[in-house]
Structure formats: C-alpha cells, structure tokens
Amino acid sequence: MAKGKTELNTSKKNLPNLYKITALLIIAAVALYFIFTNFGGSEKKTDEEYMFKKQGELTFQDTNGNSLTKIDIQIAQTDFDRELGLMFRKDMNENRGMLFIFPDIQIRNFWMRNTLIPLDIIFADSSKTIINIAKNTTPYSDNSYASTRPAKFVVEVNAGFSDKYKISAGDKISWDSLK
Numbered sequence: 001m002a003k004g005k006t007e008l009n010t011s012k013k014n015l016p017n018l019y020k021i022t023a024l025l026i027i028a029a030v031a032l033y034f035i036f037t038n039f040g041g042s043e044k045k046t047d048e049e050y051m052f053k054k055q056g057e058l059t060f061q062d063t064n065g066n067s068l069t070k071i072d073i074q075i076a077q078t079d080f081d082r083e084l085g086l087m088f089r090k091d092m093n094e095n096r097g098m099l100f101i102f103p104d105i106q107i108r109n110f111w112m113r114n115t116l117i118p119l120d121i122i123f124a125d126s127s128k129t130i131i132n133i134a135k136n137t138t139p140y141s142d143n144s145y146a147s148t149r150p151a152k153f154v155v156e157v158n159a160g161f162s163d164k165y166k167i168s169a170g171d172k173i174s175w176d177s178l179k
Contacts, residue, residue: 050088052096058155058175060167069165070095071157073175077101086156087114097157099175108151110134112141118159122167123147130171133162 055075060068072095076082082100086092102108110121121134134145136159147154155173162168 050090052089052092054096054178056099056175056177058097058099058173060165061172061174062166063170063172065172068167068171071097073097073099073155075099075101075177085110085115086117086119088116090116092117092158094158094161097155097161099173100154100156102152102154105150105152107149108147108154109144110137110146110154110156111144112137112139115139119156120159120162121145122155122157122162122173123151124153124155124173125149126152128153128173130167130169130173132169133167135162136160 052072053074054072056073057070058073059070062068074096076085076098077100082102085100086098105126108123112119115137116139118139119137121137123131123133125131131151132148137143137145153173
C-alpha cells in the first residue's frame with residue numbers, strides 16, 4: 001500500500017506541469033488558428049473587394065439650388081459598410097465618393113484609421129443641408145473629425161474636392177440610387 005501512495009503522490013506532483021503543457025498547447029493551437037485564418041476573418045480581402053461600386057449619383061447644390069457638381073457614389077447604409085467606409089482604398093477618382101446613410105440623427109465622428117487617401121468629410125443634417133466639412137483629413141490618423149451639429153448623412157470625397165467646387169456649409173446634397 002505504501003508503494004501505491006508514493007506513486008499517487010508522484011503523479012499529483014506532476015499535475016501542475018501537465019496543466020502548464022496543456023495550456024501551452026491550447027495557446028499554440030489558438031495562435032495557429034488565427035494565423036492560418038487571417039486573424040479570425042473568413043478570407044483575406046482582395047483589392048477588388050475594396051474597389052468602387054457605383055450605387056448612385058449625388059449632386060451638390062448651392063443655397064439657390066444651382067448644381068455645383070455631380071459624383072458617382074457608393075452607398076454605406078449597413079453597420080458593416082459604414083465601419084469599412086473607404087478604408088484600404090489606394091485611390092479614388094475625382095468624380096466619385098461614398099455616401100453614408102445613418103438610421104438616426106446625432107453628432108457624427110469619423111477617423112482615418114486604415115484610410116490611405118486624404119479626404120474631405122462632408123456632414124449633412126436630415127434635410128440634406130451641409131453642416132460642416134472636415135477638409136484634407138490625414139490618412140491613417142485616429143484623430144476624430146466631427147459634425148458640429150447632429151447629422152444623418154456624410155459624404156466622403158477626395159481632399160480638395162470641396163474647395164475646387166466651392167462646396168460649403170449651407171449647400172445641399174441630393175442623390176438617386178441605382179436599382
């Protein structure tokens with residue numbers, strides 16, 4: 001009997017090491033999973049998935065209703081599309097932009113994390129009147145660019161676009177979506 005107790009005590013002494021080895025194996029397995037599945041994503045995004053997809057046309061109008069310019073737009077109206085925005089885009093044609101449509105009206109804050117190109121961020125209220133413009137935003141920045149009043153719509157265009165076409169607070173936006 002004494003021999004059995006000694007073997008049992010020896011086994012109990014090895015349990016902490018067994019737990020450590022098991023924990024290390026689990027950590028290694030999880031790490032390998034994330035490495036081989038692109039950090040938990042289903043697949044690696046391709047450049048094509050970040051390419052512009054025309055979903056409508058947006059017109060900028062001055063306070064008198066005169067057209068200032070028109071652009072093709074990609075529309076972001078789901079949580080995922082709004083979070084992704086124009087991140088990872090290497091460039092964007094001058095006559096293109098992204099329209100963000102939100103389900104509610106509130107102060108909007110945008111940042112440029114993972115956004116490779118400088119932008120003008122145009123904030124508009126529920127009547128589609130431009131509230132303010134964050135001009136020439138800094139790529140890769142975590143700085144917050146905010147609307148000065150509650151906004152329902154945001155348009156992102158290339159930096160310098162609003163100056164080039166004399167777009168300013170008080171002007172309006174309107175758009176047609178493609179079906």
